Amino acid sequence: MTRTTPPRPYDLLDLFPGLAGYGRPAVRLHPRRGEPAAEDGSIGGPLLWPAEEPWPVCGLEHEDCADEPFAYTLAWRAYLEDRDRREREGDLDWDVERRRADELEARFDSEEDGEGDATAPPLIPLAQLYYRDVPGLPWPERYDLLQLLWCPRDHPDAETPYNPVFQVRWRSSRSVGAVLDDPPRPLVCNGDYVPSPCVLHPEVVTEYPPNEDLPGALADAIGEWTERIGDPAAYDCAISAAPGWKAVGYGGIWGVVDPYPVECDCGERQLPLFTAASGEFDGGTGTWRPVEDAEAGREAADPVKVVIGRGYTLQLYYCPASEDHPNRTAMF
Known part of the structure; x- marks a missing residue:
């Protein structure tokens, strides 16, 4: 639409x-919320990423006061969307919802959140823009795909501190070949920086x-x-x-x-x-x-x-x- x-x-x-x-x-x-594929432009969707190319990581210092398990962010987001659906359908019992929310939080509180992991965390997809959809992107004679990733945590020493940090990839989609199907995910994140998958x-x-x-x-x-x-x-x-x-x-x-x-x-x-x-x-x-x-x-x-x-x-x-x-x- x-x-x-x-x-x-x-x-x-x-x-x-x-x-x-x-x-x-x-x-x-x-x-807008959807289920984009790697062949689509998206926010927060899968990237057309070469299987043989290493997935980028973040080597900067992180501020952890707002961090939570990445899996919890996804699960909580899915719960809220399902709750909104039940509310629209008139099938909502707030006592039941409070119990569901408490059970979800308790489950992740009891799990290892990975905060002690000293390895550089992988980035997450932020945006994929195909030049066919987004006119005006630079260097169209060499590229037809712009991919943006970021680290979904606060960075006290970044140029714009206490924000996520971008990485950019310019590509020719024709040269990608085999696509990485299951990129790594970080163990923790600031949930405010995790985009819901959207079509453009x-x-x-x-x-x-x-x-x-x-x-x-x-x-x-x-x-x-x-x-x-x-x-x-x-x-x-x-x-x-x-x-x-x-x-x-x-x-x-x-x-x-x-x-x-x-x-x-x-x-x-x-x-x-x-x-x-x-x-x-x-x-x-x-x-x-x-x-x-x-x-x-x-x-x-x-x-x-x-x-x-x-x-x-x-x-x-x-x-x-x-x-x-x-x-x-x-x-x-």
Whole structure:
């Protein structure tokens, strides 16, 4: 099923024609719960991973205060989904549910959680993007598949501390050969960083730079306009950047830290590659809710079940000079 972003509530190009030159395509991925295969684009689904290629691990230090057994995270997520189904069907007894939940927690409390394992933990699949579905990904003359993995734990010494850490793989799917069917899983994780498997419904939209990146006169004019209409968030929340999981484009609304240019060590300004979000939209970005989900329940707002910080966004950048240059991250 396609997903369609409603028209923007304000026609800023009519008010500010100069803004048109700063438009940039972004791809809203619109992940929705499903059972993707390795041949599909996905969030949290299986990867088209060569059987002979070692599975990546994380060698960084981890903060363990929010860690829990990875198997418990999956089991608890499955229990909640089954409980929601029973609730929709009118077959729910809360006394029984409390007992089921207590039994599940007790079972994992009694099991070894692997916290004493000193080996580097394997990463988990985060996203698989086929170029046929997601236009605008870099180096299409060499690659047709982008794979993203991350370590689902907090990393106090990472560039964006106390967040998961990405690893990137650029591939030509034709060269993969035999596919790894059963990749290793970590013993423990922060459950907020484990994505539920989702299929994608990509949609290209136009984004515009954050106000602070626009030329002074244009930025001032847009700022004066938001004051005049009494909606100071009109540009940031309804025009410039789409919320949710997406690829390329401009990114997010700076708020956690002051804006800064994301630059590579080579001096090149890095560009947004992928955005992991705490939900698809919220009360402040409801105008981006797809037309097809107008009557949907809460599952449409948060299908992936990933939470970044206190509901933030984690963005991955790439250097346009070379895919071999280190990727950087920022949290909004």
